[in-house]
Amino acid sequence: MTDLPLLPSAPSPVVFAGAGPGAAEHLTLGVLRALEAAEVVIHDRLVGAEVLALIPAHAERVDVGKEGFGPSTAQATINAVLVAKALTGRRVVRLKGGDPGIFGRLDEEIAALEAAGLAFRILPGLTSASVAAAAIGQSLTKRGRNASLRIVTGHDMEGFAEQDWRGLARAGEVAAIYMGKKSARFIQGRLMMHGAGGETPVTVVENVSRPDQRIHTACLATLPAAVAAATGPAILLYGLAPREAAASLPLLHEAAQ
Numbered sequence: 001m002t003d004l005p006l007l008p009s010a011p012s013p014v015v016f017a018g019a020g021p022g023a024a025e026h027l028t029l030g031v032l033r034a035l036e037a038a039e040v041v042i043h044d045r046l047v048g049a050e051v052l053a054l055i056p057a058h059a060e061r062v063d064v065g066k067e068g069f070g071p072s073t074a075q076a077t078i079n080a081v082l083v084a085k086a087l088t089g090r091r092v093v094r095l096k097g098g099d100p101g102i103f104g105r106l107d108e109e110i111a112a113l114e115a116a117g118l119a120f121r122i123l124p125g126l127t128s129a130s131v132a133a134a135a136i137g138q139s140l141t142k143r144g145r146n147a148s149l150r151i152v153t154g155h156d157m158e159g160f161a162e163q164d165w166r167g168l169a170r171a172g173e174v175a176a177i178y179m180g181k182k183s184a185r186f187i188q189g190r191l192m193m194h195g196a197g198g199e200t201p202v203t204v205v206e207n208v209s210r211p212d213q214r215i216h217t218a219c220l221a222t223l224p225a226a227v228a229a230a231t232g233p234a235i236l237l238y239g240l241a242p243r244e245a246a247a248s249l250p251l252l253h254e255a256a257q
């Protein structure tokens, strides 16, 4: 057998990792292991402090934090940073809040890596809607109530996002609305115009899985006021009210309005 020539080692695949909505307990073991092995971590603003604290001290940390409608790092810049770091051959983790595949612009970053001939892996995370529903003691689906769950955004590249309002206005529908704070009044108007009752429950869960988590119990009629009371990132659980049993838990009790 002849000796194989030494091949230049290919850069390790970039790992897209879901940080979950906040607390370290919501990380998967896979993501924790990837973080522990990381040499570069490129993360968003929405990654919780407890998770950031797990990044090894020797790893380079790049904060590309950005927020809808607020100061942001352009996506093209993030893509360029990601590609440049990956080309150094170090182990790069791209850490995103929640699940990277839910409103995380994952495809755009994958396209940038592919264009540069770089490989990647995706490690999912707990999306904020799952953790928010758990916090109010509710199931996102329920036999006889909703056979589907919608994951919708309050705004998209065009502005306030249009959705299937007629479908959502039907009794028993459940939707997890991301980035819905600025568009709360628009969402309220559209749903009521399509026949949803003002008493339809909507629970606003702010700072999910963080020490400052707050639950604002509301209905469609009071949604804009509930949203105005939330200063942190918030998820709107349309069609769900906190379960009474859950409402006696300290966290919920504290936030009950």
Ligand code: SAH
Residues within 6 Å of the ligand: 021, 022, 046, 068, 096, 097, 098, 099, 100, 101, 102, 103, 104, 126, 127, 128, 129, 177, 178, 179, 180, 205, 206, 207, 208, 209, 210, 233, 234, 235, 236
């Ligand atoms: N990939 C993320 C979502 C990113 S879009 C996920 O899977 O959760 C950003 C939106 O997600 C925010 O506007 C907010 O609606 C929601 N969000 C993310 N983290 C949150 C948190 N800790 N608490 C409440 N909402 C959160």
